[in-house]
Amino acid sequence: MSDFDRQPVLCGSTLRLRPLADSDFEGLYLAASDPFIWVDHPACDRHERQVFAAYFAARLATGQALAVIDIESGQIVGTSSFYIPPDLPESIAIGYTFLIRAKWGGEANRELKxxxxxxxxxxxxxxxxxxxxxxxxxxxxxLKIGAVHLYDAELRLSATPALCKCYGLTRAQWALSHRNNLKQGA
Known part of the structure; x- marks a missing residue:
């Protein structure tokens, strides 16, 4: 849908999301330079400056990437994107996401999602x-946010096609998961 804003400014209690800018390179690289962030990721060398520089340029060129800013410190703590899935052109996906490890599994991670x-x-x-x-x-x-594994597919999400596990999250699944997480204090 052409009226969907893929680079919104979104504000929560701890995070602010805004369009990624060229001037964000150093701040985002600082966040990405921890090798442990990339251990389970196919691009496990993305903490290296040269590898990250290519990634940053590609994300910036899409016009879809968001900088994730910690409101209290003003520091960039990650990035994410909205994008059109190549196999579902009338749909929206969220991906290309990473956060610094201090934000994993906690309030900031939930707020970003x-x-x-x-x-x-x-x-x-x-x-x-x-x-x-x-x-x-x-x-x-x-799975924790209520998404369901739908299928596996080889998709071109970057320069070369790669196998992906494709998950879907409906409004109803999100509402149920959100309610259950609130009850559990998660």
Whole structure:
């Protein structure tokens, strides 16, 4: 849908998301330079400056990438994107996401997901996630927010096609998961 804003400014209590800018390179590289962030990721060398520089340029060129800013410190703590899935051109996906390890599994991680999913649901009924088969941590995170594994497919999400585990999250699944997480205090 052409009226969907893929680079919104979204604000929560701890995070602000805004369009990624060329001037964000150093701040985002600082966040990405921790090798442990990339251990389960297919691009396990993305913490290296030269590898990250190519990734940053590619994300910036899409016009879809968001900088994730910690409101308290003003520091960039990660990035994410809304994008059109190559196999579902009338749909929306969330991906190309990473956060510094200090934000994993906590309030900031939940807030990032909530901000992005709820923005997507203003226009779409389902949000898709594409995760590398080796990225078990992200697969578990997808299930935790209520997403369901739908199928595996070889998709061109970057320069070369790669096998992805494709998950879908409907509004109803999100609402149920969100309610259950609130009850459990998660």
């Amino acid at each position: 909530r901000l992005m999913v709820e923005h997507a649901f203003e226009t779409y009924d389902t949000v898709y996630l594409h995760i590398a088969p080796s990225n078990i941590r992200s697969q578990k995170a997808a």
